[in-house]
Amino acid sequence: MNYPNGIKKKFKKEINYGNRGQSLEDDINETNKYYLLNDVAIIHKKPISLTLRKVDYPCRKEAVVKEAYFKTPSTTDYNGVYKGKYLDFEAKETNLKSFPKSNIHKHQLDHLKNISRHGGIGFIIIKFKFCNEVYYISSDLIIDYFENNLRKSIPYSYIKDKGHLIDIKYKPRIDYLTVVDKILGGNL
Amino acid sequence: MNYPNGIKKKFKKEINYGNRGQSLEDDINETNKYYLLNDVAIIHKKPISLTLRKVDYPCRKEAVVKEAYFKTPSTTDYNGVYKGKYLDFEAKETNLKSFPKSNIHKHQLDHLKNISRHGGIGFIIIKFKFCNEVYYISSDLIIDYFENNLRKSIPYSYIKDKGHLIDIKYKPRIDYLTVVDKILGGNL
Numbered sequence: 001m002n003y004p005n006g007i008k009k010k011f012k013k014e015i016n017y018g019n020r021g022q023s024l025e026d027d028i029n030e031t032n033k034y035y036l037l038n039d040v041a042i043i044h045k046k047p048i049s050l051t052l053r054k055v056d057y058p059c060r061k062e063a064v065v066k067e068a069y070f071k072t073p074s075t076t077d078y079n080g081v082y083k084g085k086y087l088d089f090e091a092k093e094t095n096l097k098s099f100p101k102s103n104i105h106k107h108q109l110d111h112l113k114n115i116s117r118h119g120g121i122g123f124i125i126i127k128f129k130f131c132n133e134v135y136y137i138s139s140d141l142i143i144d145y146f147e148n149n150l151r152k153s154i155p156y157s158y159i160k161d162k163g164h165l166i167d168i169k170y171k172p173r174i175d176y177l178t179v180v181d182k183i184l185g186g187n188l
Numbered sequence: 189m190n191y192p193n194g195i196k197k198k199f200k201k202e203i204n205y206g207n208r209g210q211s212l213e214d215d216i217n218e219t220n221k222y223y224l225l226n227d228v229a230i231i232h233k234k235p236i237s238l239t240l241r242k243v244d245y246p247c248r249k250e251a252v253v254k255e256a257y258f259k260t261p262s263t264t265d266y267n268g269v270y271k272g273k274y275l276d277f278e279a280k281e282t283n284l285k286s287f288p289k290s291n292i293h294k295h296q297l298d299h300l301k302n303i304s305r306h307g308g309i310g311f312i313i314i315k316f317k318f319c320n321e322v323y324y325i326s327s328d329l330i331i332d333y334f335e336n337n338l339r340k341s342i343p344y345s346y347i348k349d350k351g352h353l354i355d356i357k358y359k360p361r362i363d364y365l366t367v368v369d370k371i372l373g374g375n376l
Contacts, residue, residue, distance in 0.1 A: 036302075039302075039305075041306065042299070042302050042303060042306055042308075044262075044263050046234050046235060047234060047235040047236060047237040047238065047259075048235065048238070048240075049235040050235065050236070050238065050253060050256075052236075062257070063257075063258055064255065064256070064257060065238060065253060065255070065256035065257070065258075066254065066255070067252065067253070067254070068238075068252070068253035068256060069250070069251075069252060069253070070251055070253075071235075074232075075232050079267060079268075080267075080274070081274035081276070081303060081306045081307065081308040082306065083306070083307060084273065084274065084306065084307025084308065085272065085274065085307075086268070086269035086272065086273065086274040086275075086308075087274075088269070111230070114224075114227075114230050115230060115269060117227075118229065118230055118269045118270065118271070118272065119269065119271060119272025119273075120230070120269040120272065120274075
């Protein structure tokens with residue numbers, strides 16, 4: 001098993017100056033909170049998936065996990081409801097000028113494939129740190145690329161071309177529902 | 189904090205003889221697996237929500253959680269997509285002849301209220317162990333009861349009357365989508 005995404009970071013977090021260097025995950029979480037508070041959509045991040053091995057009950061009111069292991073996720077990190085539709089996505093950032101297939105598990109791609117077949121809206125939000133750009137890309141296009149190309153990485157140009165640039169704003173930070181709106185409106 | 193639901197059970201599981209005494213959670217998980225394998229719907233149980241305090245990295249490939257605490261859930265246990273619709277529910281079983289309000293968190297009721305306002309299908313699956321009956325009841329009806337009654341418990345008769353009995357079968361165990369089908373078809 002590899003290091004679980006985001007775990008190391010949480011324990012070695014750098015000091016933040018006015019959101020400079022804030023992780024994509026933090027930005028998405030803030031965005032979802034904004035959507036929730038403003039009654040726009042109900043999207044939550046799923047808890048980290050763990051296998052519990054040892055749980056102590058030192059007193060009646062408290063249980064402490066003393067041993068647990070990270071599981072490889074079989075679904076994505078985020079899902080929820082927007083205008084009655086089921087939304088499901090994964091958010092990934094990369095330092096590279098391409099999106100490596102290893103950044104997303106096979107199980108997650110299979111899950112997203114299922115989602116879109118069942119009428120849900122499945123996508124991936126990718127942040128390229130080299131240019132500080134965030135893209136929305138349909139999971140079908142990502143799956144299509146991996147199934148029809150031997151390359152282990154999707155070039156930045158493909159995502160720039162096929163995906164949709166999301167403006168980074170003050171509030172909400174990553175307003176990805178603007179893209180979903182275009183899809184629902186039949187404009188994409 | 190109270191004992192998190194289902195945790196104790198997992199560590200003190202009784203021997204199962206041909207599913208007699210199998211928990212509602214196990215039955216729902218089997219049902220969801222059946223739906224997934226037969227490509228009917230994609231419904232997953234969310235992982236247990238924990239606050240991680242201490243994580244060890246004994247070697248490159250493995251991370252071990254050494255200290256974590258259970259969080260009060262702010263959403264429900266299950267969600268997913270069926271025929272393009274967003275589904276969200278909680279499953280509870282009780283030994284009583286009523287459904288105590290304390291069995292469900294305020295946050296979870298607020299969450300279900302939001303879900304139905306945003307066009308999702310929110311419900312609760314309740315198993316009454318005294319008669320071995322499982323009911324589907326719309327979360328709106330549960331919320332309505334608690335908001336308009338001073339009682340701290342919903343009587344069995346209310347759920348029998350307003351809810352929908354789900355047959356316990358061999359496969360899938362708790363076929364709750366038959367009720368969702370009626371709702372989608374405008375028959376409920």
